[in-house]
Amino acid sequence: MAMKLRLARGGSKKRPFYRIVAADSRMPRDGRYIERLGTYNPLLPKDSEDRVKMDIDRVKHWLDQGAQPSDRISRMLEAAGVIDKKERSNPKRAVPGKKAQERAEEKAEKARAAEEAANAPAEEAAAEE
Known part of the structure; x- marks a missing residue:
């Protein structure tokens, strides 16, 4: 089973709110997930502590189990210092x-x-x- 750490959207129309979840990669975006790892509220200011909340211990556990973070989640984990920063080069x-x-x-x-x-x-x- 291929595991992913990704965002599952909640909230109403034009008011997004996301849960950070560990899910099987074959499941739909907002569908079934294994464990809820945190939340992300893009409507809050970037310097707010409540914008991204994660259970870092559980995230590390899932990364050790082989779960692959999505691009957005990997950026959040880089900002938190959990994983090393990747080189993102798009010369075109x-x-x-x-x-x-x-x-x-x-x-x-x-x-x-x-x-x-x-x-x-x-x-x-x-x-x-």
């Missing part, structure tokens, strides 16, 4: 799309043409003198 994230690159090239060409047009009369006037 900063690269603009094709259309944006084409627009940038067109803009650079227009700027070069305008610069050449501005320099050409000045060079002709200097050549006449």
Whole structure:
């Protein structure tokens, strides 16, 4: 059985509240879980102590049993100092799309043409003198 540490959503519409749970990875997001490990309330300020509450001992127990934390849970555990920080590199994230690159090239060409047009009369006037 593949175990996951993940969030199970509760709360009403547009008022999210999450339980941090240990669950079988095949179960639905808000479905059956094995154990409740804590809570996460994203509506509270980031510096609030009540935003994330976890039973660290039980989380460590499940990690020792081979449970894999979801990305969001692993970030919370990194912030709590339970697990080491992972390297998250996405080099393509900063690269603009094709259309944006084409627009940038067109803009650079227009700027070069305008610069050449501005320099050409000045060079002709200097050549006449």
